[in-house]
Amino acid sequence: MALSRLRHPVILRARRLLAAAPSTFRSLHHVPEALNQIPDVDATSLRTLHFRLLSGVHGMPSKLQNGVRYFSSAVEEVSDDDYGNATAAVNVGPSIKATAVSQMEAATDALSRELAKLRTGRASAGMLDHIIVDTGGVKTPLCRMAVISVLDPKTLSVNPYDPNTLKELEKAIISSPLGLNPQSDNQRLIVPIPPLTKEHVQAVCKVVAKSSEDVKQSIRRARQKAMDTIKKSVPKKKDRDKSASAFSEDDAKRLEKKIDDLTKKFIKSAEDMCKSKEKEITSS
Incomplete structure (x- = not known):
């Protein structure tokens, strides 16, 4: 055909x-x-x-x-x-591996975004990205409405694309759980970053620890899904002669080893990200 x-x-x-x-x-x-x-x-x-x-x-x-x-x-x-x-x-092996990698990458990417939201004692342009601004009933991420830049280690500058939205931006920052108090000069917002209290440091570190456990669970779930798919992909003994699958038991064992190695790699990456964030929080 x-x-x-x-x-x-x-x-x-x-x-x-x-x-x-x-x-x-x-x-x-x-x-x-x-x-x-x-x-x-x-x-x-x-x-x-x-x-x-x-x-x-x-x-x-x-x-x-x-x-x-x-x-x-x-x-x-x-x-x-x-x-x-x-x-x-x-041979379904490449597809199984690719799916597992995609799911594990998605988990670590989500962790990276969550950690970026946490306030430390140092100014970071990304710390305002998750703030949502309400302008006339339309909700938009702050990062799409203004240029956020670091003036110094303790100060952020927020320059709106539309000066008429300055008040809405200010209100959104004040209403966020970051505990920030922006100051307006009618053209932009100056956002001082206050030092963290001991209680705040402890609370943020707990959030980091929970985020670490959550992402590791997501990575392990991706591993388990891959392992289940591998087992289902190996033809049963009675069906091997009839099956068109090129996926053997030896292939399955090799792929399981690769999935385990990937799991360890992504878990270590997540742990390193969280340790780095904790160090950033406690040292600020």
């Missing part, structure tokens, strides 16, 4: 993903799993699709190239009994 005539939804989805690849390259990781569900793809069509995906790699961003190559490595071999009735052997 020629690729141009192949209208299976999974192939159509692969085409659409490739066309939109610069913004959706992660979705390519789902293609290998879906290939197992195509009952009528012959060897020629599969190879042609393979080639067309790979031919678009050159000139793509590096992350996108990796996404396409995950698809490439997922189709490892085609057994040609009579070449017209072939079965695609699909």
Whole structure:
């Protein structure tokens, strides 16, 4: 069956993903799993699709190239009994690993954003990013309404894009839980950063500790999901002769080791981020 005539939804989805690849390259990781569900793809069509995906790699961003190559490595071999009735052997390992990495990265990214919200005794432009400003019923992050800059280690400057929103910006900063008292000069806001009290330091450190535990739990959940998927992907003994999966028990053990290594790496990264934040808080 020629690729141009192949209208299976999974192939159509692969085409659409490739066309939109610069913004959706992660979705390519789902293609290998879906290939197992195509009952009528012959060897020629599969190879042609393979080639067309790979031919678009050159000139793509590096992350996108990796996404396409995950698809490439997922189709490892085609057994040609009579070449017209072939079965695609699909290795879902790259897809499982990519999904786990994506989930773990999302967890550490969320932690980074949460830590940036915590006030220390030093001025940081990012400490106001999460503040929401209400202007006539429209709620907008402060960072989209003004340029926030550090004047010195104890002072921030907030320059609104629209001077008419100065009062709303001031109100939003005062209402935030940061305990800040901005001063207006009719053109911008000057925000002094007061020193932290002992009680505040202790409270913020508790928040950091809780955030650390939360992100580690998220990383471990991503690990467990990957492990469960790995176990389900290995054909049972009675089905091995019939299965088109190229995923063996040895492959599963190797992938489990990689997932464990990734888990340790991301947990250490999260712990290092939290230790750095605690040091920043206690030393200020």
